[in-house]
């Protein structure tokens with residue numbers, strides 16, 4: 074594994090440490106994802122709307138007292154959970170994580186709909202960008218910022234169909250890590266591919 078001698082120099086970027094969570098945490102995140110799916114799917118009558126609003130306000134009141142700063146919340150820091158337990162991330166599960174590359178599987182859900190049954194084009198850079206962050210992390214590079222990210226949309230990205238995304242480091246030049254990835258369906262058909270440049274932050278750089 075190509076562990077960089079400057080690995081611990083993350084610039085001003087937070088160091089990610091795995092979070093320990095209660096067993097119900099993953100269930101809560103999945104329930105919230107279901108709410109997201111429903112929120113973009115329903116057309117409710119007034120009484121159902123009022124009931125949903127009251128219950129959501131109650132949920133907000135339960136959660137609000139527990140807001141903590143960025144590095145304290147477990148969201149995004151539970152690698153075994155889909156999307157590492159972050160609602161922002163695609164709810165995909167990492168199945169390979171080493172210096173040769175990172176592979177993750179999952180589905181785009183109703184929440185990710187763009188139009189005509191296909192995923193919104195903007196959700197693919199999110200999927201790739203997070204995969205690239207993980208890929209360079211697995212390669213032993215310091216956490217860096219994405220300088221550019223290029224996506225080729227080869228086919229429509231379907232909802233609710235198992236897909237696999239796989240990325241690897243192509244080359245390292247000083248602070249620069251060049252990474253590429255493919256998104257395929259289970260028949261091995263290419264749906265999209267992407268390449269990116271990640272630049273290692275200088276000390277103190279945000």
Ligand SMILES: CCCCCCCCCCCCCC(=O)SCCNC(=O)CCNC(=O)[C@H](O)C(C)(C)COP(=O)(O)OP(=O)(O)OC[C@H]1O[C@@H](n2cnc3c(N)ncnc32)[C@H](O)[C@@H]1OP(=O)(O)O
Pocket residue numbers: 089090091092149150151152202203205206207210216217218219220221247248249270272273274275278279
């Ligand atoms: C427990 C769980 C763990 C989980 C881990 C989770 C990980 C997940 C993490 C998720 C991760 C998500 C990550 C995110 O989403 S990060 C969020 C999105 N990205 C940003 O916000 C970045 C904003 N940009 C910047 O901060 C700066 O521009 C950076 C830092 C990128 C470079 O500015 P800096 O002033 O420092 O450097 P430089 O300008 O001297 O350039 C240096 C070199 O790079 C070359 N260059 C630069 N830009 C480009 C370009 N566009 N095309 C081609 N080349 C470019 C440049 O020519 C030069 O090359 P050379 O002349 O030296 O050969």
